[in-house]
Each structure stands twice: as structure tokens, then as C-alpha cells.
Amino acid sequence: MYLIGNIALILGIVISLYALIANIIGLKRKDERWLESARGGVLSLAFVASISAFLLFYILGTSQFQFQYVASYTNNELPIIYKLAAFWAGNAGSLLLWTFLLSIYTAIIVLNKKKQNKMIPYVSSILLTNILFFYIVMVLNANPFEMTDTIPLDGKGLNPMLQNPGMVLHPVTLYMGYVGLAVPFAYAIAALIMKRMDAEWIKLTRRWTLTAWLFLTLGNMIGGWWAYLELGWGGYWAWDPVENASFLPWLTVSAFLHSMMIQERKNMLKTWNLSLIILSYILTLFGTFLVRSGILTSVHSFGDSNLGSYFLIFMAFMMLFAIYVVATRYQLIKSDSKPIESYFSKESSFLLNNFILITATFAVFFGTMYPLISETITGTKVNVGAPYFNKVMAPIMLVLLLLMAICPLISWQKAVFDRFIRNTLIPLFAAIVFAIILVLMGIKGIYAIIGLTVTVFMFNVHLAEIWRGTRARQKATKEGFIKALFRLTRKNQRRYGGYIVHIGIAIIAVGVISSNAYSEEVMKTVGQGESFQVGHYELTFKELTEIEKNGNGIVTANMDVNYKGKRNGTIHPEKIFYGTWPEPSSEVAIKTNLTEDLYVVLSSWESKEKATFVIKINPFVSWIWAGGILMVIGTAIALIGGKTSAAFRIGSRQRGVRA
Known part of the structure; x- marks a missing residue:
């Protein structure tokens, strides 16, 4: 196994380097x-x-502790x-996962030769550069198939906080x-x-970008749900540096998904779109650098990592390369750009949307990096803790919600x-009521009332x-309402998929605003058989039990x-006390209804007859998860959809709303 794993890593370097050189020679010689x-x-x-990925799964699943990573x-x-x-769970495995996914993505691109075959060598060369970097890092510094000096009888085990379904998905x-x-970064550079x-x-x-945004959305939502269930502090987002690292590219890609429509429809914002996709890609490398550098304290980071310098060098190299390509093509981009015709148009509203999202990106980036x-x-x-981020981001997101309300009502061009x-x-009127x-x-x-009112609007x-x-x-x-709704959505899936995403964001906003403004928290020490009141709930402590x-x-x-008053x-x-881990883990008890969560943590106990609990009433938290599901559904609908049909555009103009 050791030999096969290491040969596969060395072959990865050799093949990716060969394919990169072959592309360069083929392009130069045509x-x-x-x-x-x-x-x-x-x-x-x-x-x-x-093969490498399958092998790592195999040695993990069969507990082969002669491998350092498994132990x-x-x-x-x-x-x-x-x-x-x-x-x-660790550096070596996560780097192999990254490499495996990127290799599969690159293979999908080279297998699809229709309409884009001239771009493929450039695109695959850029992706191969990324793959080559990851293979080099694994071989030099983070080998998942490294052996132990002595074979232990048992391994150290997984951090208890990671033993949650969220670990499988997040x-x-x-x-x-x-x-x-x-992928879109590679295509953008190839086009330049x-x-x-x-x-x-x-x-x-478009579908690559939307799919990446979908997975970033899923990752952030599942991460929040995981934190809410596992960490025992009653929240779902703590503005942790690594949380922020995944949020930053989500913000910039959200901006790009809006501004790309302007370039598709009006051939505008070319330089801006190129800058956004380059920035989004660089931020993914920045996030990986944060996790592995150890320069900022985070519950998510790999504390024993010394890979930060590798990622910093590669990030700088790719950034300088992208800037060079843009700079050498800037006059060509500028000469082929068009101005926005009217300030009161969808184009302008999308541009303002981009400005707000980039402002949010800068605010989060600054707060994350300020300690350093x-x-x-x-x-x-x-x-820099949650108070800074909440204070800065609340008005930015409020303006963004207001703009999201206005934008659908504004037509293209003028x-x-x-x-x-x-x-x-x-x-x-309904929002004011x-x-x-x-x-x-x-x-x-x-402030909470204003936020909720804007969200409802x-x-x-x-x-x-x-x-x-x-x-x-x-x-x-003359169709029925449900049939007309279904066919309307099918005719313009990008538009109505986007609307469903926005509705999901509104539902999430209700949950976030309510749970931050109106949550209650109580700490109670009670004896066996004693009851106490928290909000509308009456809790009675019956007993403590111990099992293995x-x-x-x-x-x-x-x-x-x-x-x-009802049962x-x-x-x-x-x-839970883990034999392989020094600190116990809290398993939270949650009762959920449509309007609030009862969130109970066993904090400590003096004896079986007396225990201390932390109880929180969190309003509308379940709406956050429901809104996230709606966002996923809307994105899936938009992914399937293509161009707006001519029939729909005619129907839209007939009712006075431009498609």
C-alpha cells in the first residue's frame, strides 16, 4: 500500500508536468x-x-495504523x-481531496470538446498548474501515505467535534x-x-460558476447547522477566520453572477467581470492559506500545519500571473467596452449590487486580517470579534436586502x-402594515423591526x-394557476430560479435577525425533580444517567x-467523555417548532441529584435552514435553465415587465 500510494503521488507530478509541457509545445507549434x-x-x-483517493479511503476504513495519517x-x-x-480531517487528506476533485474537473473539460476545443489547451494548462502545485506540496510536506516509526495498537481518534454528520458533508x-x-478563472485567463x-x-x-456558488452556499449552511448542533454555544456563525475565508469568495461570486448577466446581454463590464472571477479564485487560495498557515486562531484550522508559506507563494504567483495577463490585454478590453446608458436601469442596480457585495467582502477581509x-x-x-462584524455588516446587508427588493421591478436599459x-x-404597503x-x-x-420590514418588503x-x-x-x-406557474418557471428558469434563491435569502434573514435580536439565555442549577420556567417552557429535571x-x-x-402548559x-x-480525547463533548438537546428552538446544554453537575443547565430560546432559527434549502432548490432550477425563450419575452413585454 505504501509503495502504491507513493508511486501514485510521484506519477501525479510526472503526468501533470508532462501534460502541461505537451500543451505548451502543442500551442506553440500548433x-x-x-x-x-x-x-x-x-x-x-x-x-x-x-487510485490515490480510493487507496486512502481503503487504509482509513480498514484501520491500517502503520500509516501516520490513519493513526x-x-x-x-x-x-x-x-x-x-x-x-x-487533516492536511494531507484534504490536499489529496482537492487534487482529486480538480483532476476530475479537468478531465471533464478535456472530454467536452464541442465549441470550446480551441480554449481547452489553455484552460487545462492553468488547471494543470494548480494540480502540479498540490502534488508537489503533498510529496514534499504532506504525504497522506507516510508511515509511522512504530505501529500503534490503536489510533488517536477523531476530534469529538468532528464526529457529526456535518463532517461528512461540510x-x-x-x-x-x-x-x-x-474553472471559470482558467477560462477567463484563457480568453485573455x-x-x-x-x-x-x-x-x-456559467454552469461551472453557479455550481461552485451552490456548493459554497451548501458548505456555509451545513457548517452553520453543524456548529449549532455540536459546539453547544447556541449559535450558528461566530465570524471565525476560517468561516470568513469561505464567506469571502461566496460574496464575490454572488457579485459576479449578477454582473455576468450584464456582459451576456449588453456586452458591458468586461474588465469588472474578469477582476471579480480572478479575485474569487485568489480568495479560495487565501482561504486555504488561512486554514493551513496557523497565523490566525481558529477552531477550524489545522493547528500543526506548516504549509502556509507554500500557499502564500503560489497565491502570489497566480495573482501576479493574472495581473500580468490582464495588464497586457487591458487596451483591448477597454476598447471593446460599452457604457451603461441609464442610471435607472437593471444594469445600474446590478452594478450597485456589486459595489455593496464588494464592500461587504472588504469589511469581512479587514476584520479577519486586522489582528495580524x-x-x-x-x-x-x-x-476582532462578532461585535465588529455585526455592527459593520448589519447596515451593509440591510442595504443589500433593500436593493434586492427594488431590482426585480426595474427594467433593462431604461x-x-x-x-x-x-x-x-x-x-x-404590506411591509409597512x-x-x-x-x-x-x-x-x-x-433596528430589528427595520430589518424585518425591509426583508418582508x-x-x-x-x-x-x-x-x-x-x-x-x-x-x-387559459391554464390553471399551478400549471401556469410550473410552465412559466420552466420557460425562464434562470430568472425564476433566481427569485426562489432571493426568497430563500429573505427567509434566512428573518431567522438571523430574530435569533440575534430576540434570543433568551438562562443558566440554572436545579435539583432532581425540580422544575423551572424559561419563556413559554417549563422544564423538570428528572435524573442523570451514566452509560458506556x-x-x-x-x-x-x-x-x-x-x-x-401542555406536555x-x-x-x-x-x-460524552472520549477515551482518546481530554475534553468532553456536549450533545445539545433541541426542540424545534415553527417560531423558535428550545436549546438545552448540560453544563456541569455536582452529583446525580444536582446539575447545571444552559437554556436558550432561539426564535426562528429553523427558518435559516429552510431558507438554505430554498436557495439550493432555486439554484438547481437556474442551473437547468438556459436562455429565455422568445415566447416568454413577448409575454413579459405584454404585461409590462421586461424579461
């Missing part, structure tokens, strides 16, 4: 034989990477699903998002090298103000747009729950 050989090299590389992240008692998930989805952004200044590279990579900047300049490390006002009145109702109900917090606008489109189709076709399972000691508190079942918060 020799199809070399280009075809490079294509074969890419396919061979995907095969070799697959470091698994043990005999670990369930098989977490033994396999240990693939990406890292993989984030990596698929990170790796996926290398070939001096193709049209929107062809955007059309070829402060330490470098003054010698004193100043921690909007008609009277039509805009007509379409705004009903959603705005909602705000008045909140005040009359005695809801406090002016945005939600109403999108529902109204879907309603108007469906009613217009009903009148034209899979070599771990588990202490469970059994509690009865009444909600608004609501039982909850069982736990502490």
Missing part, C-alpha cells in the same frame, strides 16, 4: 498531436488521482462513516466550491491570452418610473413578481418539557 497527448495525460492524471485521525472504536470522513461541499472556481474579448468564456462557465496587521505594526495582537412605482406600492403590527404587538428593537416583491407572471400566462393560455458506549462514557440528563415530551442533553 501541433494537434502534442495537444492530443496532453489530453491523454489529463485523463491519465484523473485515473491516478482516483492520527482514526481509532478502532470510530464508526466506519467517520473513519472514511477522516479523509479530509468540508466536501466547500472544497467542491473552492475547486470549482478554478487568446484575445477573445466577447462573453463566450462566461457562457461556457495590528500585531505586525504595533506588536500587539488585537482580537426603466419606466411610473411602472416602477405601480409595481412597488402593494409590496411596500407588517411593521405597524410588530409595534402594536409590543415588539422591541427599532423584499419577500413581497418577489412573490408579487411571480404572481404577476403567472396571472399573465393564465390569461394568455463504544468505549466512551456518556452522562445524560433526562428532562420533561411542558410548552404553554411536550422529553429532552436528553448529554456530555
Whole structure:
């Protein structure tokens, strides 16, 4: 196994270097034989990477502790699903996962030769450069097939916080998002090298970009859900440096997905779009650098890593390379650009959307890096916590939500103000009524009320747009409402998929604003049989039980729950003591309904008859997960959709809304 694994890594370097050189020679000589050989090299590389990945899965699943990586992240008692998930628990495995995914992506590109065969050698060369870097790092510094000096009887095991279903999904989805952004970056650079200044590279990579954004969204949502269940502090986002590292490219790609539509439709913003996709790609490398450098404290980072310098050098190299290519083609890009015709148009609103998202990116980046900047300049490390991010990001996101409400009501090229006002009145009136109702109900917090009102306005606008489109189709076709809605969405999947994504964001915003502004927290020490009240809940501590399972000691508190005077079942918060880990892990007990979560943590105990609990009432947290599901559904619909049909564009103009 050791020999096969290391041969596969060495072959990875040799094949990726050969394919890269073959591409360069083939392009320089315009020799199809070399280009075809490079294509074969890419396919061979995907095969070799697959062998390495399968081999690592195998040695993890069969507990072969003679391998350092297996001994470091698994043990005999670990369930098989977490033994396999240990693939990406450490540096060496996560780098192999990255390499494997990128090799598969590159193979998919070279296999699809239609319409883009002239760009493929350039694109695959850029991706091969990335693959070659990762193979070199693995061989020199993070070999997943490194052997131990002596074979231990058992391994160290997986960090208890990682023994959660989130471990199976969260890292993989984030990596698929990170790796996926290398593809549009490669196409953008290839288009510049070939001096193709049209929107062809955007059309070829639209689905790649949207898929990468989808996986980044999934990764961030699953990460929040995982933190909420596992960490025991009652939250889902702590503005941790590594959390921010995955959020930064999500923001920039969100901006790109909007501005790319302007280039597709109007042939504008070419330099801006190139800059955005380059920045998004660089931010994925920056995020990887943060995780592996150890320069910032994070619960997510690989604390024993010394790979930061490798990623810093590679990030600088790729950034300088991209800047050089853009600079040498800048006059060509500039001469082929067009100005925006009207400030009151969808183009302008998308550009403003981009400005807000980039402002948010800078705010998060600055807050993340400020401790390092402060330490470098003054010698004193100043921690930047959640209060800074909440204070800075809240108004930025509020403006973004307001813009998301207005943008669907504005037409391309030049909007008609009277039509805009007509379409705004009903959603705005409904939002104002909602705000008045909140005040009359005695809801406090002016900023939270403003945020919720803007969110409801945005939600109403999108529902109204879907309603108007469906009613217009009903009148034209005499179809039933559900059938008309389905066919309307199918006719313009990109547009209505986007609307569903925006509705999902509105639902998430309700959860985030409510849970931050209106949560309650209580710490109670109670005796056996004693009851206490938190919000609408009455909790009764029945008993503590101790059991041993899979070599771990588990202490469970059994509690009865009444909600608004009615029996609501039982909850069982736990502490798990792992034989291979010094600190116990909290298993939170959560009861969820439509409007709030009861969140209970067993904090400590003096005896079986007396225990201390932390109880939180978190309003509308479940809406965050529901909104995330809607975002995924909307993105999937937009991924399937293509160009707007001529029939739909005619129908849209007939009802006074431009497609």
C-alpha cells in the first residue's frame, strides 16, 4: 500500500508536468498531436488521482495504523462513516481531496470538446498548474501515505467535534466550491491570452460558476447547522477566520453572477467581470492559506500545519500571473467596452449590487486580517470579534436586502418610473402594515423591526413578481394557476430560479435577525425533580444517567418539557467523555417548532441529584435552514435553465415587465 500510494503521488507530478509541457509545445507549434497527448495525460492524471483517493479511503476504513495519517485521525472504536470522513480531517487528506476533485474537473473539460476545443489547451494548462502545485506540496510536506516509526495498537481518534454528520458533508461541499472556481478563472485567463474579448468564456462557465456558488452556499449552511448542533454555544456563525475565508469568495461570486448577466446581454463590464472571477479564485487560495498557515486562531484550522508559506507563494504567483495577463490585454478590453446608458436601469442596480457585495467582502477581509496587521505594526495582537462584524455588516446587508427588493421591478436599459412605482406600492404597503403590527404587538428593537420590514418588503416583491407572471400566462393560455406557474418557471428558469434563491435569502434573514435580536439565555442549577420556567417552557429535571458506549462514557440528563402548559415530551442533553480525547463533548438537546428552538446544554453537575443547565430560546432559527434549502432548490432550477425563450419575452413585454 505504501509503495502504491507513493508511486501514485510521484506519477501525479510526472503526468501533470508532462501534460502541461505537451500543451505548451502543442500551442506553440500548433501541433494537434502534442495537444492530443496532453489530453491523454489529463485523463491519465484523473485515473491516478482516483487510485490515490480510493487507496486512502481503503487504509482509513480498514484501520491500517502503520500509516501516520490513519493513526492520527482514526481509532478502532470510530464508526466506519467517520473513519472514511477522516479523509479530509487533516492536511494531507484534504490536499489529496482537492487534487482529486480538480483532476476530475479537468478531465471533464478535456472530454467536452464541442465549441470550446480551441480554449481547452489553455484552460487545462492553468488547471494543470494548480494540480502540479498540490502534488508537489503533498510529496514534499504532506504525504497522506507516510508511515509511522512504530505501529500503534490503536489510533488517536477523531476530534469529538468532528464526529457529526456535518463532517461528512461540510468540508466536501466547500472544497467542491473552492475547486470549482478554478474553472471559470482558467477560462477567463484563457480568453485573455487568446484575445477573445466577447462573453463566450462566461457562457461556457456559467454552469461551472453557479455550481461552485451552490456548493459554497451548501458548505456555509451545513457548517452553520453543524456548529449549532455540536459546539453547544447556541449559535450558528461566530465570524471565525476560517468561516470568513469561505464567506469571502461566496460574496464575490454572488457579485459576479449578477454582473455576468450584464456582459451576456449588453456586452458591458468586461474588465469588472474578469477582476471579480480572478479575485474569487485568489480568495479560495487565501482561504486555504488561512486554514493551513496557523497565523490566525481558529477552531477550524489545522493547528500543526506548516504549509502556509507554500500557499502564500503560489497565491502570489497566480495573482501576479493574472495581473500580468490582464495588464497586457487591458487596451483591448477597454476598447471593446460599452457604457451603461441609464442610471435607472437593471444594469445600474446590478452594478450597485456589486459595489455593496464588494464592500461587504472588504469589511469581512479587514476584520479577519486586522489582528495580524495590528500585531505586525504595533506588536500587539488585537482580537476582532462578532461585535465588529455585526455592527459593520448589519447596515451593509440591510442595504443589500433593500436593493434586492427594488431590482426585480426595474427594467433593462431604461426603466419606466411610473411602472416602477405601480409595481412597488402593494409590496411596500404590506411591509409597512407588517411593521405597524410588530409595534402594536409590543415588539422591541427599532433596528430589528427595520430589518424585518425591509426583508418582508423584499419577500413581497418577489412573490408579487411571480404572481404577476403567472396571472399573465393564465390569461394568455387559459391554464390553471399551478400549471401556469410550473410552465412559466420552466420557460425562464434562470430568472425564476433566481427569485426562489432571493426568497430563500429573505427567509434566512428573518431567522438571523430574530435569533440575534430576540434570543433568551438562562443558566440554572436545579435539583432532581425540580422544575423551572424559561419563556413559554417549563422544564423538570428528572435524573442523570451514566452509560458506556463504544468505549466512551456518556452522562445524560433526562428532562420533561411542558410548552404553554401542555406536555411536550422529553429532552436528553448529554456530555460524552472520549477515551482518546481530554475534553468532553456536549450533545445539545433541541426542540424545534415553527417560531423558535428550545436549546438545552448540560453544563456541569455536582452529583446525580444536582446539575447545571444552559437554556436558550432561539426564535426562528429553523427558518435559516429552510431558507438554505430554498436557495439550493432555486439554484438547481437556474442551473437547468438556459436562455429565455422568445415566447416568454413577448409575454413579459405584454404585461409590462421586461424579461
